[in-house]
Amino acid sequence: MEHVKTFQHASAYTKEIKTLLKNVKYPANTTLIFQSLPKHMRRRAMSHYPKRLPKIYRKVHLSQMKKSGKLTQHSKKPKSKKLRKNIFRKKMFLLKTHIWHSKRFLMVKKWNCKIPFxxxxxxxxxxxxxxxxxxxxxxxxYYNCIEINGFLADIKDRFQLLTNRNSNLSICAKTFSSGAREGHVTLFQNEMFPRGALGEVNFMWKPCKTQCEKRTLWIWIHPSCYSNILNEIIKTFELVKFQGENASNDETSIISGYENKSTNLSLIELKQTFNRFRITGPRSQSVLLKILRPSKIADEVKGSWFLEAMQSSSHRENHTLQSQFWVGCNSEQILPNMVISLNVQDPRSLGNFERMQEGKTIENYSNFSEKISESFLWNSNIRQKLKVGFINDPEYNKIVRKTALISTEKMFENCLQTVPVILIQNPGSYNNTISKLGYGGGWDLIVPDFYSSIFWQSLLFCKVRVGGFREMQSIFKESGLDMFLPDTVSGKIESEERALILKSRHFKKPLNKRCNYNKLCISSPFKLPFNELVNEWYPLESEQNFFVLRDLESLQNISKSLLRKADFPNVEPGCLIQIYIQMKTKGKLDDLSIICIPHKEDLKCAKYKNVAYTEPLKNCLIKKSKNEEKKQRLVKIDTSKVIFKNKQNKKLYNTKMKNLANSIKNSCAKEASELWIIESPKCVRKQCSREVIGYVKYSNFSYIHSKIIGIGYVVAEGLKELVNTSKEPYKILVRGKTSRNYYVANFEIPINL
Structure with a gap:
């Protein structure tokens, strides 16, 4: 019997197996290449976006699409993402972490910036x-930084015109001018204190060895009031624009700023040169200890800026002292608003972020407290060298791949340079009665602009929570503070924006769903009319406006008068006093609620019921004249529709006459809003049966107290009348703009504004 040889049998069937495999991979029917993939690998956008496919099938897919003529190229968009970003950044300021935030956050346009909300x-x-x-x-x-250079006496004289002269802690106080602490102060218009508030700023001084030398001051300004504060500083300092060259080792960069040659004062805008991250919570220091590890001089790259700087003995001493303090410091030894500067390893060289072993606690803390805050970030030449020696992520990944093939050791870590950073301590809330001590405390980390994404990613690897602008607002609310006071520039902008939003929401609703504020005796439901209220309590001159009381002594005396420990002090007329409100009984506290003086009957009724008093409904305050009635016959005013009496006027809605119809519609909407709600109300103090003394700016449910809280502003004359007429403990009545019920609430005066 003959045996069949296996290799001959296999060679005979090779052609058949090849044809079968071809038919499986590339079937003869009309299915495309992306349809042949298994279901778990298919994506919806594969047909028009080839990069969704695996690399093996992309060329075949492109050839199929070209034959069918379905492959389209969008020529309108720029080719690269960098070009798109640059085009958008010209219109609006974007954060360096914008791409990360835009995937995970609701982004909002505010102050010509794109901010994560x-x-x-x-x-x-x-x-x-x-x-x-x-x-x-x-x-x-998004906080902008400006740098002011000059002698301390000249800077002090000019800033006295822009700040409160009576305050103990001014910008040039010894605690701040040494450079060991960061301070915050409210700036005003030139010689306009207490009126004309511009906004609150943070500032920090560069540490100096002698008092005679020139000083450098950094001021951090909020973008809502940046242009106003900058223009006011330029006017008071009498500065003129200039352009100069900043020479480094290799390149020369043009610096633009302002200067005064007679006083040797200069101002430079440091926009987009630093990134500032805020880290809050009790675990913030342990997170920073994982990331910020002081660099060693022996491990540094040859020819780097750090080795050049370490050649001087003073810089070397400062670096060793800073690293010793950061490793061995306790939370008890750190002063509030303390500034610490460090020279840190690049976070990419650390790998796993393990917490550093804490050293021994520092005994002689007073010996080197001034040297801790000396940083290389103050020097513009070193900032330029940092930018030249910076290695971005794509270049760094190429170096890692090359060295990984040659040796197993991490030799690529030596190519990364050290990074100078600045840490600023945030003490949190001071008042124990309003919120917990230290609530919202932590650290601020200042980093060079081009290192922002690297430090941001390293912070995310430490299992932290990321917040936006809403979380910042909640920290202020829980600690009983107002982010933007109503007399500042940013406060006025915010109130106008909120009024427009609320007004548009109100008039978008149909007539039967709108709240009739005239019947509820609410004169201004969308805006806080503090000017009108102050003028009714104490008539002011035409040029004068209201202001918020910030004087510490007068606020302490007012809080003592509420406890019957002192008489109510004499305050400058036209001032508002900030109060912290807590609801005593059940009841809702809304934004823009009115604050009233209670009667004796109201307080007695509140003991047995939640509602102290109910406001009776009143007739509509709008009186229709004969001319207005004729107009309403011709045109029925409504924001959603415009209906004309004559049928011929319906032709306006044709395509040719759309613009004319829209203009008529807008004019009718304006007439409707003016009829129903008056923009500048005449009567605010006696708009209802109870006398109004103030308004609630915002309200919120507090997770600390498990109560509804709010922050409002009260006229000083109204608060004085409440103290004189009623008995201790003093209460106020609160009523929402959509309600008729008055509720009793407790209030307190926060001193640290």
């Missing part, structure tokens, strides 16, 4: 827990 997931309660027990980080790089 809140996470897209439900995270309000979890963010509060992170602030209270863990760690929360925020990117606040």
């Amino acid at each position: 809140c996470p897209s997931e439900k995270s309000y309660r979890s963010c509060h827990k992170a602030i209270k027990a863990s760690c929360l980080i925020q990117d606040i790089s």
